[in-house]
Amino acid sequence: DGGITQSPKYLFRKEGQNVTLSCEQNLNHDAMYWYRQDPGQGLRLIYYSQIVNDFQKGDIAEGYSVSREKKESFPLTVTSAQKNPTAFYLCASMGLELYEQFFGPGTRLTVL
Amino acid sequence: QQQVKQSPQSLIVQKGGISIINCAYENTAFDYFPWYQQFPGKGPALLIAIRPDVSEKKEGRFTISFNKSAKQFSLHIMDSQPGDSATYFCAARLYNQGGKLIFGQGTELSVKP
Numbered sequence: 650d651g652g653i654t655q656s657p658k659y660l661f662r663k664e665g666q667n668v669t670l671s672c673e674q675n676l677n678h679d680a681m682y683w684y685r686q687d688p689g690q691g692l693r694l695i696y697y698s699q700i701v702n703d704f705q706k707g708d709i710a711e712g713y714s715v716s717r718e719k720k721e722s723f724p725l726t727v728t729s730a731q732k733n734p735t736a737f738y739l740c741a742s743m744g745l746e747l748y749e750q751f752f753g754p755g756t757r758l759t760v761l
Numbered sequence: 762q763q764q765v766k767q768s769p770q771s772l773i774v775q776k777g778g779i780s781i782i783n784c785a786y787e788n789t790a791f792d793y794f795p796w797y798q799q800f801p802g803k804g805p806a807l808l809i810a811i812r813p814d815v816s817e818k819k820e821g822r823f824t825i826s827f828n829k830s831a832k833q834f835s836l837h838i839m840d841s842q843p844g845d846s847a848t849y850f851c852a853a854r855l856y857n858q859g860g861k862l863i864f865g866q867g868t869e870l871s872v873k874p
Contacts, residue, residue: 682860690867692862697859705859739804755802
């Protein structure tokens with residue numbers, strides 16, 4: 650079954666803690682993306698990666714970090730420096746010769 | 762300007778009616794305009810998309826109209842059904858930034874039976 654998986658589905662974090670969200674794809678896509686979604690707002694790009702071991706900041710990268718050690722995986726770390734981390738986080742991937750981004754099911758992060 | 766402005770924010774339509782959602786942009790570096798459908802608690806899924814050299818694209822009950830000179834595009838849902846109730850996002854792709862998509866703010870559509 651091809652697709653994008655994100656885990657966990659729900660995540661609770663105490664203030665001051667770092668937390669890592671998982672994103673895995675078996676579509677053999679080169680590009681991967683992390684978005685943040687807040688109520689009543691569109692998706693905002695946090696980081697993206699077009700190739701292994703390389704990634705670029707999106708529009709709201711402050712307080713987040715990523716790595717791309719494998720083509721299939723693009724984990725996102727929400728650090729304690731992120732002032733308002735409670736949100737719905739979406740991972741997406743795309744083949745570079747294509748136009749469509751495929752989205753995972755999302756992780757809802759709540760800071761207590 | 763990389764913004765994509767979407768309206769209305771919410772829309773209520775009777776079953777069988779036409780739902781119309783509009784988007785506008787300013788950046789001419791966009792080369793692909795997709796529409797995504799998102800159900801609560803789920804990731805967005807591509808509904809239909811258009812390139813700027815085409816003025817209209819139709820897939821089933823869903824049609825995109827594209828006006829390049831006005832920098833506007835819209836989604837029409839014909840014969841709207843309660844199952845179409847979802848949030849719809851327009852987006853635009855920057856051709857020179859790794860497939861980066863700029864999203865509109867979203868429209869919450871409710872189709873009443």
